[in-house]
Amino acid sequence: MPRVAKLYFRTAIIFLIIGISMGLHMAISQDHSAIGAHAHANLLGWVTMAIFGGYHALNPAKAGRRIATIQYCVYTAGVALMVPALYLMLTGNPAMEPVVAIASLITFAGVLLFAVIIFSGETAERQVTATH
Numbered sequence: 001m002p003r004v005a006k007l008y009f010r011t012a013i014i015f016l017i018i019g020i021s022m023g024l025h026m027a028i029s030q031d032h033s034a035i036g037a038h039a040h041a042n043l044l045g046w047v048t049m050a051i052f053g054g055y056h057a058l059n060p061a062k063a064g065r066r067i068a069t070i071q072y073c074v075y076t077a078g079v080a081l082m083v084p085a086l087y088l089m090l091t092g093n094p095a096m097e098p099v100v101a102i103a104s105l106i107t108f109a110g111v112l113l114f115a116v117i118i119f120s121g122e123t124a125e126r127q128v129t130a131t132h
Contacts, residue, residue, distance in 0.1 A: 002063035004072050008053030011076055015045025018083065037087035044079045044107065052114060061122045068117060075110025078103050 019041035026032045052075070056063035082103035089096035 001057050002060045002068075004063045004068045005053045005056040007072055008049045008056065012046050012049035012053060015041050015049060015079070015083075019046055022087070033092075034087050034090045036090055037083055040079070040086055041083045045083065049076075049079075055118070062117055062120075065117070067113065067120075071110055071113035071117060074113055075107060078105075078107030078110050082107055 019038055022034060022038040022041060026034060026038065052072075056068060062068060082100060085096045085099040085103055089100055
């Protein structure tokens with residue numbers, strides 16, 4: 001399995017653990033004010049990262065490109081910054097709103113980079129190698 005796919009799956013499971021922990025904390029405390037952060041941890045962290053990992057596992061030529069690693073770093077940084085900042089904002093720290101906004105833009109940049117990966121073809125070098 002390509003390295004970037006493994007990174008995505010490993011990071012996704014960490015976000016699943018975080019998301020479930022947040023959900024358990026909300027249930028036990030009966031305080032659901034952080035539900036948005038819980039949802040972002042599960043959807044952007046667990047689900048989306050697992051899908052990204054699956055795509056790269058199925059497309060090893062694209063996974064081996066430098067842009068795949070850059071995209072992983074950008075997207076992961078955005079989500080890793082967004083989830084705790086959103087949690088803090090939703091639980092009473094409105095000063096975190098600019099951090100959430102910046103993290104959202106970083107995450108979106110990671111999604112746009114993934115779109116570039118999806119819509120780009122394999123490099124000419126890889127196509128030539130595949131025909132021999």
